[in-house]
Amino acid sequence: QGLNIPQDAKLVAISTEKQADGAQQWTLTYRLEPQSSSGIAPQGAPAPMAPHPACGSSGTTAAPGLPPPPPPLNSAQILSKRESKNVIGSASLDSPGVAPFPVLPYQPGSPNRLFPLRCAVMTYAWGKIGADSLVGQLAASGDADFAIDENMPYSELWMGTHASGPSMVMLEEPYRIITPLYDWLKLNPFMRKSTKSNLTNEQQAKGSSAGLPFLFKVLSVRTALSIQAHPDKTLAEQLHAEKPSYYKDSNHKPEMALAVTPFEALCSFQKINSVLENLRACPELVAVVGEA
Incomplete structure (x- = not known):
């Protein structure tokens, strides 16, 4: 009708x-x-x-x-x-005009414009508080509807298609449009891959998900972060298939960090002999964990 x-x-x-x-x-x-x-x-x-x-x-x-x-x-x-x-x-350097929604017509060699994102903001307890957090500042500068709460920790800004915090594509003209980034990429697949890809058809089909295979974050750290276990690709696919409510995606979690302000971090573990020596030097710990 x-x-x-x-x-x-x-x-x-x-x-x-x-x-x-x-x-x-x-x-x-x-x-x-x-x-x-x-x-x-x-x-x-x-x-x-x-x-x-x-x-x-x-x-x-x-x-x-x-x-x-x-x-x-x-x-x-x-x-x-x-x-x-x-x-x-x-x-x-110049951006072309706004293309019709939802699909952007594409011609090889034509310039593409930039699209503003409304990014997900995480409020884990270890994040910096209020306006002291770079995450809060970035969220407020890129979203007129975001207001900083001076009592709230702002820990991470997520840019990607992860189910726990997907980014939204924001367009203001010629019409106000808010679209999940995943859906935008699904409708415009040329925006997420090179037109000169060397992948075979089989490889492209295998990785044909519209979601991004990475999650770009900005962290604003006040205290120690929680300990995490990052599976490899094979285990990540298995865990996601078995328990998708706990493991939100099938990607492994290699990480690369770039410091944008002065920052100190602890990385890796001591060698096993050094760990044993430190444990044996503390009788209270030996009583708890036992003698190896």
């Missing part, structure tokens, strides 16, 4: 969210300006939003209510645009 939406109503917002049962729910908001008795919109009514050019857009027909897609750029136009901008390597 069709929706009773007037033809002159304008689509002003699209949002999507995942329900508790796993279903994906889409919300579309239309706006219809009031008409005067003469049939003319009252003074001060905003003019219809002009369509934004899409990067490398194809000439397909737009969905009802959406701005029509612009004509595609030919190779000469793309080259002339690149030559008129500052370029580092093959990446242009």
Whole structure:
């Protein structure tokens, strides 16, 4: 059954969210300006939003209510645009216009824009408190809806598709759109892999998940972190299959850390002989763990 939406109503917002049962729910908001008795919109009514050019857009027909897609750029136009901008390597410093939602038309060699993310904020007890936390500062600077609680520890900022804290793609124009990064990458697979991939078809199919295989974090540490065990890839896949509620993904957990402020960390363990010597030097510990 069709929706009773007037033809002159304008689509002003699209949002999507995942329900508790796993279903994906889409919300579309239309706006219809009031008409005067003469049939003319009252003074001060905003003019219809002009369509934004899409990067490398194809000439397909737009969905009802959406701005029509612009004509595609030919190779000469793309080259002339690149030559008129500052370029580092093959990446242009200028961002193209907003592409239609949800799928971005893609042409090899066309420049791609950057998309802002709303990142997940973790509040583990070991994080720095309030505005002293770099995590809190970054979250507030990138999200107008985020307010720092001066009594709350802000420990980690997550950028990725992990189920425990997925990032959201934020677009403000031409429509306000909030989309999980996982869904965005699933709809636009060219954004997560090189167009010059050397992988075979079998390898690509094996790693065809839309999720990112890594989790990029910013940590703001106040006290010692909790001890963690990181499985290798084989064990991670087994644990995820057996207990997905505890092991949220099938990836192993190799880590690389870069200090952005002065930082001290303890790494690795002492050799076994040194551990035994230290234990034997403390009779109370020997009484608890026994003599090896």
